[in-house]
Amino acid sequence: MTEAARAAAADPAGLHIDSSVPLDVNGVPHGQPVLDRLIALLDLERIEENIFRGVSPAESPVRVFGGQVAGQALVAAGRTVPEDRPVHSLHAYFIRPGDPSVPIVYEVDRTRDGRSFTTRRVVAVQHGKPIFSLSASFQLVEDGIDHAETMPDVPDPESLPTYGEQVGSLLGELGGTPYQPRPIDVRYVTDPPWVRKDDSEREARSQVWMRADGGLPDDKLLHVCMAAFASDLTLLDSVLVRHGVYWMLDKVSGASLDHAMWFHRPFRADEWLLYDCASPSASGARGLATGRFFSQDGRLVATVVQEGLLRVLD
Structure with missing residues (x-):
């Protein structure tokens, strides 16, 4: 366990913000100190051969952020797999709301170790009950056929x-509510959902x-887990924007139900990635969203699909 992980375990806040952390123009904490706290949260404590423990930041809302538990579970799975077998897919279900005030225990089942593929199943447990399950597949790097969709034509991130x-x-609308620390730098290509609320021709799409x-x-595993964390930040925006509602501004309650990712090509999570998200359907208080990650040089590096529970109460 690294010094950063020990600090996170000693301070369950994890992303606790002190005077040394830079703030942007509107007081949102950001930068390397905030990112380092997220790295520490993803550096799980190994408490047995196949059992790991993680913590949550004190700034968490009433339940654990879905991207956090997905990222931590993938870390747990990856730590039982040889480094020459990167993850190529994961499939997960959010079973119960996570409690951010207590640690999460991750139990890894070494399902299969084959000649080319390795399969792992992870169950996240709190208060004696599963809150999340993940299956992940890892593969030896091989050569083969290669094609990919073209990246949309969008503005350069530095111009946004x-x-x-x-x-x-x-x-002002939120009464000056302080914003959570932002370890991920997000730049909206499409107008943010709160800007498009009054647009009569809202498309079910979000690009950031x-x-x-x-x-x-x-650390290749860390970069993939960081992308898994980030993939849950704006994905459901593509569902909400179509209906002119948004978190905190309207009476909307929601939660991730399941989450799947496929990793196609290597990438670095500290370099710009275009996250192109769209929603093909919403019904039965559920919304389906798909996302594509492109590197800045145009390579399709990952695909995401998620269904979320979305209840508009007003």
């Missing part, structure tokens, strides 16, 4: 305003550039 600059217009807000070590 930061999340803090864009969210400034919301502070995102990257870890700082540098990451050369």
Whole structure:
């Protein structure tokens, strides 16, 4: 367990913000110190051969953020697999809301170790009950046929305003509510959902550039787990924007139900990735969203699908 992980375990806040952390123009904590706290959260404590323990930041809402538990579960699975077998897919279900005030125990089942593929199943447990399950498959790197969809034509990320600059217009409407630390730098390509609320021709699509807000070590598993964390940040925006509602601004309650990712090509999570998301359907208080991650040089590196529970109460 690293020093950073020990600090996170000693301080369950994990993302606790002190005076040394930089704030953007609207007081949103960001930068390397915030990212380092997320790295520490993903550096799980091994308490047995196939059992790991993780913590949550104190700034968590009433339940654990879905991207956090998915990222931590993938870390647990990856730590039982040889480094020459990167993950190529994961499939997960969110079973119960996670309690951010207590640690999460991750139990890994070494399902199969084959000549080319390795399969792992992880169950996250709190209060003696499963809150999340994940199946992941890892593969030896092989050569083969190769093709991919083309990246959409979008503006360069450096030309777009930061999340803090864009969210400034919301502070008055939310009564000056302080924003959570942002370890991921997010730049909206399409107008943010709160801007498009009054648009009569809202498309069920959300496009953002995102990257870890700082540098990451050369750990391939960490970069993949960071992308799994980030994939849950804006994915359901594509569902909500179609109906002109948004978190905190409307009476909307929601939760991730399941989550799947396929990793096609190597990438770094501290370099810009275009996250192109769309929603093909919403019905029965559920919304389906798909996402594609492209590297800045146009390579399709990952695909995401999620169904979320979305209840509009007003």
